[in-house]
Amino acid sequence: MTIEARERRQPWILLSPALAAVVLLLVVPLLFIVVYSFWLRSAAGADTPGFHLDNWQKVLSDRFYRDILLNTLKIAAITTAVCAVMGYPAAYFIARSKGNRMILLVLLMLPFWISYIIRTMSWINILGISGALNSVLLTLGIISEPIQMLYNEVTVILGLVHFLLPFMVLNIYVSLEGIDTNLEDAANSLGATRWQSFLQVTLPLSLPGLAAGGFLCFVLGAGTYITPVILGGPRDAMFANLVFEAIIRQLNWPLGSALSLLLLAVLGALVLIYNRYLGMAQLAKGLG
Amino acid sequence: MGWALIRAYTVLVYLFMFLPVAVVVLLSFNASQFGSFPMTGFSFRWFETLWQNDAIVRAFRTSITLGLMTAVVSTTLGVLAALALVRYRVPGRDMITTLLIAPILVPEVVLAVALLLFLNALNINKSFGLLLMGHVIFTLPFVILVVQARLVSIRRDVEEAALSLGATPRQTFLSVTLPLLMPAVAAGALFAFTISFDDITGTLFWKPGGVETVPTQIFSMLRNSISPEINALGTVMIVMTVGLPLIGAGIARHLANRKGG
Numbered sequence: 001m002t003i004e005a006r007e008r009r010q011p012w013i014l015l016s017p018a019l020a021a022v023v024l025l026l027v028v029p030l031l032f033i034v035v036y037s038f039w040l041r042s043a044a045g046a047d048t049p050g051f052h053l054d055n056w057q058k059v060l061s062d063r064f065y066r067d068i069l070l071n072t073l074k075i076a077a078i079t080t081a082v083c084a085v086m087g088y089p090a091a092y093f094i095a096r097s098k099g100n101r102m103i104l105l106v107l108l109m110l111p112f113w114i115s116y117i118i119r120t121m122s123w124i125n126i127l128g129i130s131g132a133l134n135s136v137l138l139t140l141g142i143i144s145e146p147i148q149m150l151y152n153e154v155t156v157i158l159g160l161v162h163f164l165l166p167f168m169v170l171n172i173y174v175s176l177e178g179i180d181t182n183l184e185d186a187a188n189s190l191g192a193t194r195w196q197s198f199l200q201v202t203l204p205l206s207l208p209g210l211a212a213g214g215f216l217c218f219v220l221g222a223g224t225y226i227t228p229v230i231l232g233g234p235r236d237a238m239f240a241n242l243v244f245e246a247i248i249r250q251l252n253w254p255l256g257s258a259l260s261l262l263l264l265a266v267l268g269a270l271v272l273i274y275n276r277y278l279g280m281a282q283l284a285k286g287l288g
Numbered sequence: 289m290g291w292a293l294i295r296a297y298t299v300l301v302y303l304f305m306f307l308p309v310a311v312v313v314l315l316s317f318n319a320s321q322f323g324s325f326p327m328t329g330f331s332f333r334w335f336e337t338l339w340q341n342d343a344i345v346r347a348f349r350t351s352i353t354l355g356l357m358t359a360v361v362s363t364t365l366g367v368l369a370a371l372a373l374v375r376y377r378v379p380g381r382d383m384i385t386t387l388l389i390a391p392i393l394v395p396e397v398v399l400a401v402a403l404l405l406f407l408n409a410l411n412i413n414k415s416f417g418l419l420l421m422g423h424v425i426f427t428l429p430f431v432i433l434v435v436q437a438r439l440v441s442i443r444r445d446v447e448e449a450a451l452s453l454g455a456t457p458r459q460t461f462l463s464v465t466l467p468l469l470m471p472a473v474a475a476g477a478l479f480a481f482t483i484s485f486d487d488i489t490g491t492l493f494w495k496p497g498g499v500e501t502v503p504t505q506i507f508s509m510l511r512n513s514i515s516p517e518i519n520a521l522g523t524v525m526i527v528m529t530v531g532l533p534l535i536g537a538g539i540a541r542h543l544a545n546r547k548g549g
Contacts, residue, residue, distance in 0.1 A: 014369065015369050015373075015378070018428060019387070022391065025424070026403070030398075030402045032406040033406070086301055086304070090297065093297070107306075110530060114529060115503065116486055116488065117506050118522040118525055121514065121518065125311045125514065125519070132311055166305070219395070243397050243401060244492070257405065260398045260401040263395055264394065264395065
């Protein structure tokens with residue numbers, strides 16, 4: 001074999017295990033559930049193969065599914081907005097602070113390493129019937145009976161914000177960090193107030209980071225399964241909970257396939273739009 | 289808008305991030321019967337109960353085995369792929385990269401359903417093997433991203449120097465590239481381990497009945513009410529998942545210093 005031929009084959013040998021894994025464990029399974037979503041569930045024994053539109057008809061026309069899908073998107077949108085409002089000033093502070101930027105950044109990364117389920121359940125210790133907040137309010141005499149503050153939509157959003165905020169801050173920080181501070185100084189020296197130069201120079205330049213953070217928060221938030229189970233009430237189910245119900249509890253795999261694919265289609269469309277207008281490069285920056 | 293105001297705001301944001309976690313740690317040392325306020329005294333009793341709870345010890349064993357195996361497989365596949373992408377001119381590079389990153393773009397629930405149903409059709413049931421395959425597939429993109437970022441910064445010249453001095457490509461890889469790559473390999477493996485150790489959504493779909501990892505064990509304990517044991521378990525988890533990377537970073541820095549000095 002010539003050296004060139006070997007040189008050409010080499011990368012494919014190196015890539016093949018990873019590519020095989022992704023194709024066999026992700027691509028083919030996704031195509032498989034596309035097929036499966038057209039099958040019918042049979043009460044006993046194996047599901048019936050074929051081309052039936054029943055599952056899709058149910059998923060797309062049943063108000064129950066549509067309401068939960070819309071509710072899921074609403075919760076993800078509110079979460080993203082709250083993350084942006086909380087995260088922007090914090091990211092700005094880290095990016096512009098003179099001193100211990102390193103410590104602030106490490107602290108910001110720390111939650112990524114702290115177990116998701118622990119962070120979620122930690123709110124029970126704060127807001128639960130016998131949680132910190134109730135015991136403070138009781139001691140101060142503001143309330144006479146502990147009140148249940150958990151298990152509603154607000155606590156679901158709270159848990160999601162707590163989980164997703166670091167993604168937002170990190171992405172905004174990365175883009176603020178890349179802005180030349182001379183630009184702001186130039187605006188100031190030309191007579192702009194600090195607030196004006198922020199609004200007209202810094203904020204527009206940091207929008208890609210804000211968009212990347214927002215995109216991550218929305219997509220991760222909308223796909224979440226655990227948070228509504230732990231912090232939500234019976235009426236706060238999100239779309240992923242429907243999928244779990246169908247697949248694991250009811251064992252209705254054809255219907256579960258259709259539900260999964262609907263979620264994938266909605267969030268996948270977002271990924272494509274984001275990629276089209278902003279590109280994945282900004283996201284990669286945030287990850288590195 | 290004053291700087292002091294922004295600072296105060298930032299402090300509040302950090303408090304929001306860390307206060308709930310701090311309360312978990314605090315309550316895990318509570319002597320009281322109940323996993324809640326008020327604190328009645330300082331005690332290690334919940335850590336002892338934890339240690340004597342067979343289910344939890346078993347869950348730890350499962351999680352650690354799964355995490356280690358995931359780290360080994362994922363890092364091997366990831367390092368090879370990253371090498372190909374950075375070191376060779378591969379036709380269709382962008383498409384391949386997108387494909388390899390795809391597992392983090394697909395919602396985890398969807399990935400979990402697809403893998404479960406497909407492997408079931410192949411007569412591979414819920415098992416430890418299925419868990420391992422699942423964990424490998426969603427940790428792989430992170431390993432590739434981390435290793436790639438590091439590889440780009442290793443200068444090609446060093447390798448070329450070795451080659452021109454008569455080393456074979458294999459020798460060059462083993463004695464030049466790999467040692468330089470070691471911190472990235474370690475970081476990738478650590479990443480894979482931590483993500484696997486922390487995963488719950490996929491795991492709930494893939495785990496066979498009776499097998500629990502630490503997060504699913506916590507999840508099933510939460511069904512009843514929050515017991516002091518869960519807080520203690522949370523503290524152990526925090527120490528493990530925060531402590532390990534810090535130790536890892538420390539070792540990496542130590543090695544780097546030794547090499548530099």
